[in-house]
Amino acid sequence: MTAGEFPVETVPLARALIGCVLVSDIANGRAAGRIVETEAYVPGDPASHAFRGPTGRTRTMFGEPLHAYVYVIYGRYHCFNVSSEPAGIGAGVLVRALEPLDGLAFMRERRGVDAERELCRGPGRLTQALALDRSVDGWNLVGGALVWLARGCAPARVGSSRRIGLSRAASRRLRYYERGNPFVSGPRNLSP
DNA sequence: AGGATGATCGTCT
DNA sequence: GACGATCATCCTC
Numbered sequence: 001m002t003a004g005e006f007p008v009e010t011v012p013l014a015r016a017l018i019g020c021v022l023v024s025d026i027a028n029g030r031a032a033g034r035i036v037e038t039e040a041y042v043p044g045d046p047a048s049h050a051f052r053g054p055t056g057r058t059r060t061m062f063g064e065p066l067h068a069y070v071y072v073i074y075g076r077y078h079c080f081n082v083s084s085e086p087a088g089i090g091a092g093v094l095v096r097a098l099e100p101l102d103g104l105a106f107m108r109e110r111r112g113v114d115a116e117r118e119l120c121r122g123p124g125r126l127t128q129a130l131a132l133d134r135s136v137d138g139w140n141l142v143g144g145a146l147v148w149l150a151r152g153c154a155p156a157r158v159g160s161s162r163r164i165g166l167s168r169a170a171s172r173r174l175r176y177y178e179r180g181n182p183f184v185s186g187p188r189n190l191s192p
Numbered sequence: 193a194g195g196a197t198g199a200t201c202g203t204c205t
Numbered sequence: 206g207a208c209g210a211t212c213a214t215c216c217t218c
Contacts, residue, residue, distance in 0.1 A: 039210070047210070057203060075201030077211050094210055124211045134202095165210055196216075205207090 001151055003142045008065045010084040014040040014093045014176050017082065021152040022098060024130035025145070029106040031130045033098025033120050034152045037177040037184045039163045041081070043091050047169040050090025060138045061090040068147065070127070070137040077124030080132050082141060082149075096164070096175070098126045099183040106131075122185045156180070 001020075007013045015038075023032040041048035041061075049071070050061040060069045061083055069081040069092050081092040098120035100107060107119045107129040120126040127133065132147065141149050155178040163175045164186050177184045 041210075049210080052204090055204070071210085072202055074199080074209065074211055076199070079210060081210085096210085122211070163210070167209090194216105194218085197214085199212095201209105203208090 001142060001149055003066055006066060006142070006149075008085060010040045010042045010091045010093060011174070013065075013082065013084045014038040014174070015158055017093060017095070017149075018158050018176055018178055019152045019155040021101065021150040022080075022095065022130065022147075023102075023150055024132060024147050026136070026147065027106075027110075027131035029103055031103030031106045031110075032101045032150075033126065033130070034101055035095055035097075036099050036155070036181045037095075037097035037175070037186070039094040039096055040084075040174040040176070041092050041094065042174065043085060043089050045091075045169060045172075045174075047163065047166045047172075048091065050092070054090060058090065061092050063087055063138070064140075066140065066142050066149075068132075068136050068139045068141055070132055070134055072134065073124065078127040078133050079123045080127050080130075080136075094123060095126065096123050097121050097177070097183055097185045098129075099181060100129070117182060121183050161186075 049058045054062045067083045085091040157179040159179045
């Protein structure tokens, strides 16, 4: 896919990414999954890492759109985001769940579990399954050599809800997911 | 099916 | 020093 096929604005991008395929060719083998759940972290958002301006960790949120922003959470997991908005504006889209498509053997090896549903359901799980870590931060995701976004099949219906795990700005409905897809994460009560 | 808990450390104040 | 855009595990219903 080309950069021009994606919206630059955060919320439209969060919706457009549903159904796209995320491919990782790094580490010891290719793994890929179809994005089924995202969250938007918009400009001026108190829940966004970019809220208080750029820091060493968050500088890629303020860079060009469609680049990877990867950070460590709780000292043990990674979360993968796609930067959004023009350079200078800090925003991004968190990828929360994938439907596994390719390289399931690699995913099982990296995750240490067998159940297909547990491979990429959750932001910390999918980064483990696709071997995405801090070294991926800043990479261009359109036309990238090792990690990139590809065309997928469009979602049937996209639902929205509050974002998960937040203490600030928790009431805003900036989470998007493919309705009825069993690989979507999160409590049922957030999927009306 | 759903709630509580502890692990664990990079990042920022 | 405090705090997480989480996960696995251990409970109770």
